[in-house]
Amino acid sequence: MNKIIEMHLATSWNTSQYALLDTGAEQKLERFGSYRLARPEPQAIWPIRGNALLWQSADARYSKQVEAAEEEEKAARWSKKTKMPDFWPVQWKDFTFAAKLSPFKHTGIFPEQAPQWEWMAQKLASGAEKRHVLNLFGYSGAATIIAARCGAKVTHVDASPLAIEWAKQNAELNKLAAAPVRWLVDDAVKFVRREARRGTRYDLIILDPPAFGRGPKGEVWKFETGLPILLEAIQSVLAPNPLGIFLTSYSVRYSSVALGNTLSGALPKSEKENYVFGELGVREESAGRILSSAIFARWDA
Numbered sequence: 001m002n003k004i005i006e007m008h009l010a011t012s013w014n015t016s017q018y019a020l021l022d023t024g025a026e027q028k029l030e031r032f033g034s035y036r037l038a039r040p041e042p043q044a045i046w047p048i049r050g051n052a053l054l055w056q057s058a059d060a061r062y063s064k065q066v067e068a069a070e071e072e073e074k075a076a077r078w079s080k081k082t083k084m085p086d087f088w089p090v091q092w093k094d095f096t097f098a099a100k101l102s103p104f105k106h107t108g109i110f111p112e113q114a115p116q117w118e119w120m121a122q123k124l125a126s127g128a129e130k131r132h133v134l135n136l137f138g139y140s141g142a143a144t145i146i147a148a149r150c151g152a153k154v155t156h157v158d159a160s161p162l163a164i165e166w167a168k169q170n171a172e173l174n175k176l177a178a179a180p181v182r183w184l185v186d187d188a189v190k191f192v193r194r195e196a197r198r199g200t201r202y203d204l205i206i207l208d209p210p211a212f213g214r215g216p217k218g219e220v221w222k223f224e225t226g227l228p229i230l231l232e233a234i235q236s237v238l239a240p241n242p243l244g245i246f247l248t249s250y251s252v253r254y255s256s257v258a259l260g261n262t263l264s265g266a267l268p269k270s271e272k273e274n275y276v277f278g279e280l281g282v283r284e285e286s287a288g289r290i291l292s293s294a295i296f297a298r299w300d301a
């Protein structure tokens with residue numbers, strides 16, 4: 001068993017489409033397509049290096065002070081300096097994704113995931129039409145879209161109907177509305193267990209579980225208790241010769257080592273198993289500092 005701690009940087013973005021402009025004072029300033037956004041970033045505890053005019057140029061700003069607002073107040077979290085559309089396009093390579101100002105301070109595009117997308121596309125480079133990909137907690141669907149473009153059959157699962165609609169919109173933007181994708185609103189653990197009973201098998205599995213969430217029928221998801229259960233269930237839906245598993249996580253108090261140990265401990269031991277875990281990050285333009293945005297664990301079969 002080979003375990004390696006790595007930092008994977010998102011270097012494949014055209015900076016006209018995405019750039020981390022500056023960070024500091026627990027904030028980050030980014031360019032998403034045509035717009036500059038300022039958002040809270042708890043890890044950026046260092047001083048701001050960019051000039052004040054750069055930050056003042058933000059088209060929209062997410063206010064940290066109202067993060068605990070009630071549900072009906074969430075729309076007020078973003079203050080807009082510029083009139084902005086409900087959705088706008090952001091391109092990565094030859095893919096187009098719909099960005100928007102969500103109530104949860106993100107845009108539906110997670111730039112640090114680019115290394116995962118590249119790894120997945122490489123895995124599916126040959127014989128993809130015979131491969132079955134499972135995207136759990138699929139949200140706005142970037143991984144689903146990329147796998148479908150490669151030619152794979154994809155099952156996209158999320159507990160939120162709104163997230164499924166967002167992902168379908170991304171499929172349409174990339175002319176993949178007719179691609180072999182199953183869009184399912186479901187609880188991840190219950191779904192995987194049903195798939196095991198049906199005998200469905202997957203060649204590649206992508207997971208991005210939240211720290212806490214609820215399924216469509218009120219099922220409670222807690223990362224620390226749910227992840228080991230889900231990974232154990234996943235063993236029963238892996239194809240005989242799988243390609244691998246990619247697991248990412250945001251906003252949890254665990255290290256990438258803990259994530260890697262949880263993944264490796266849930267799967268059969270083998271001389272050929274290769275586990276890599278670490279962090280996903282982006283390098284800022286202003287001072288060249290790296291902002292770590294997520295932890296990951298990856299198994300290459």
